[in-house]
């Protein structure tokens with residue numbers, strides 16, 4: 401009885417889990433350095449959570465560089 405209930409609950413959760421995380425890591429090429437980088441399933445989750453519907457164009461290193469640059473230009477333009 402207990403086991404049945406638990407299996408049912410887990411099964412439901414697993415179905416939902418699959419729906420939400422039915423992603424595969426994607427390999428993208430960085431527009432800045434041309435290096436291939438992995439857009440992991442968890443990163444895709446993160447992007448969607450943040451409301452970004454585009455895939456990242458830069459690898460981690462270039463992204464942080466670009467972010468810093470953007471912040472600087474925003475500061476100077478204001």
Ligand SMILES: [Zn+2]
Nearest residue numbers: 430433459462
């Ligand atoms: Zn890069």
